[in-house]
Amino acid sequence: MPDKENKPRQILIRFDARVTNLQAVKKAAYKYINSFSADISLNDNEILCSLTFTASANVELSTRLIEDFKKEVLDQDLREQIKAETEPIRNLIFALAFSKTGIVGNEQVPRD
């Protein structure tokens, strides 16, 4: 059935705030700025995302974008979490990598 009005589609997506990090949702939404705009709000234990698609987006496209958006949220959420957990070892390894360059204070500057 053809669209009678050219009204932009609006879809509401909910994320469980106990499980999903708000920052991750925002980062994901930012990635899709070209495809939809997102109104994000917090309601008790729910993060509410109201996505407004551009007028030209048909059902198929917007469905795909929504799926992709959800994947992106998960991706960003995990990135946050793992980055935080692995900070000590990451710092250790980078310190080792730069240890002889003389750039990070205190180390011997290589001369021979």
Add this chain to the structure above:
Amino acid sequence: MSKFQEIKFYKAPQFSPYTLLPLRFIPLDQEHYVLTNLAGEYLRVKRGTLLDFLRHKLSNEDPNYTELRARHFLIDEASSIGPELLALKVRSKYSRLSEFTGLHIFVVTLRCEHSCPYCQVSRQSEDKLRYDMSTEVALGAIDLTFRSPSKNIKIEFQGGEPLLNFDLIKYIVLEAKKKNQESGKNLAFVIATNLALISYDILRFCREHSILISTSLDGPRALHNANRPRPGSNSYEKTIEGIKLVREMLGRDQISALMTTTEASLNCARGIIDEYLAQDFKGIFLRPLSPYGFAVKTKSYRAYDAERWLEFYTQGLDYIIELNRRGAEFVEYYALTILKKMLTSEDPGYVDLTSPSGIGIGAVAYNYDGYVYASDESRMLAEMGDTTFRLGRVLENSYEEIFTSASLLEPLEASFAYSVPMCNDCAFESYCGADPVFHYRIHGDFVGRKPESEFCFRNMAIFRFLIQKMETDTFAKQLFVKWANS
């Protein structure tokens, strides 16, 4: 004389407790999983065994238990020295990191007389002299090079076609050697050239200064010439001629060859390998096509997909193993790099497959115009208009500024595999690498989403392939052990 105890005296009761050491696991095939420990050593087990093991239900009578303990996946009453040995091995693996930048790429000119459609470098045609590096920039780049703490420095001349600016190459070699009199590093030089312009004079200089040559050989004549259009359509002939000349003047093993994979290569794995054998090379690096430079402009990058390339690779590797079985010594270098990580505590130092990424830490590129890039690929990206990985400029920025530039540190940190979803708990992480430039190019950020990443797909398939080979083919296992230690 006291009695001798039987072996059961030295065993704990069957289901005695054991402690898990840090490990990761991943499915290998329908039946088996691969476990890897902190030092990157792997063990193949059946799924049932893995489950029992993780649930602390594995009997110490099970032969798998003995392997798990010997390879440091668990400690128990009988032995708890595992962590100490793991620590030693991990330390060995990371010890090369602090050597820092060993590979220094000098792009002495962007001029070139070929017009290869996939060319990573957007070359400019021969008559534009403003595409040559100046002596001032060269000197500045040499200073930056020697500022690296690495005991081993390799200066690689690239282009365009670097021999078009051979005078500058000579200058750089002599200046670098002069500077090295104070530094005493192990200094090596390589020229990456298509050999069309090689001559006795050039080779005399190379011989005097022990300069190695690296050239391109894509395969048999038809394939090579199709890939590399040149006025005269004789790129292959010139290359073969050039190889002979180089060997005559410098020695048989002073020249190496790299292939580039195109759509046309994918059906000729054997033909390409046979060509390398015929030309007396000791091995081949079966490369994927990089998504930079002309490759993208002329749409050849999308012309094949990961599955087809994988088939090409596995066919090629199978063929190479066969050749070895029949008595020919011939290596595949990408497998060798990975096998070093799987079977030894050595770091192969291959900048494209390492975490932290090799950008800056392993390699750096000084472009003809003085701009400094985090890697060769980073430079190619810039030629396409994207300077994300530009670190600074020779003569304008100090060593400190360049190597603490945000354009280096951000991708390094963001792409660190251990801190990234999926890589963080991937059993193959210690064999793999972070490739921020690739992922930025294809996926738009330094990390990408690994399930969608061709880099990930390709490497995981190769890891599985190598492990399966070792588990099912004793000859291949012994061959791989030799490769890993060479």
Add this chain to the structure above:
Amino acid sequence: MLKLHGKLPVLNSVTKDSYLVTITKSTNLPLVLRKQMALLGQPSEDGKDYKAILTKEIGATNHHGDSDVFKISDDYDYLDEGDIVRLDSESGSLRCLYRKNSPHNTILLTEQCDHYCLMCSQPPKNIDDSWLLKEAFELISLIPTGTERLGFSGGEPTLYGDKFIELLHCARRSLPDTGIDILSNGRAFKDLEFTRKYAAVDHPNMLIGIPIYSDDPVQHEYVVQSKGAFDETIRGVINLKQVNQKVEIRIVIHKQTINRLVKTCEFIARNLLFVDHVALMGLEITGFTRPNLDVLWIDPFEYKDILSEAVALLNSYGMMVSIYNHQLCTINPDVLGNYRKSISDWKTEFLDECLSCTKRADCGGLFSSSKQFRHSRYIKAFK
């Protein structure tokens, strides 16, 4: 096999306790020197005053008042100028402790041991034999400085603790150019303090050989018959390498170590790549090996392919490997590069089959004990 010790008829006894003495064949040494030496042979008319005389002839001239006189048989024809023996004129006991012509002399420091290996060639005795250590000090003072290598073994030499270290210092001072080979189970070196003391000897050429029989701690501990051995031994090896001491890993190949030999070598290559040498050794049919033969014996010919695989692996990893105590006809040609003629010259034997073998000169032969009690069924002369 050479007869290194035995009882001789005593023709004259002067000295009360046993003593060490260097052998000479020279009949007209200056008097001062004669008093310190044992003459091998018949003294001349005016030649007397040797500390001891070892002679085959009996006669009136043999009764030299000042010297201990022993009647020596043909069994001791190997004795030569510069050899050092322990003599006891009350019991007639002679023990050869040092042979100048031997490329490798080993000094037994104790028969006590904290292991009880199934195949031990020097079964432990739980008695106080610290006199052996005292004797070792004395022996070192007599051994000539031209000696290339000297071994210390037991039992377990490190049971002497600091006294053992002292002995090493003594060897270094008195014989600075003599290389030292120590056999030990390595466990004492789990203590880093002790290891540093060992390193402080600062010997330019000292190697310690430590057995690791399996990558499986249960199997290793079964072979050495001691719980807790595995971890302590490994830690000992790590500590020794931490202070830059030369370490050799030794594996005796028999039925209790063959099934994991390749995996054990993999373990060594992955974890102990920094050791200086790996020795893969054939079984000697002496000591405890004989009562345990049914548990230990496997014909080397039957495991030669496993041996080849193990050696190929270690070679691939760039480790130094040697095969000891095997016969050339029981190994594959691919390990010839690692094969050594290793059986001490005094216990090397060949079979009748070997008389016509074209490679006999290159072969290490068999242990006398192997010839006598059990050897490969596949010994066959090369044409």
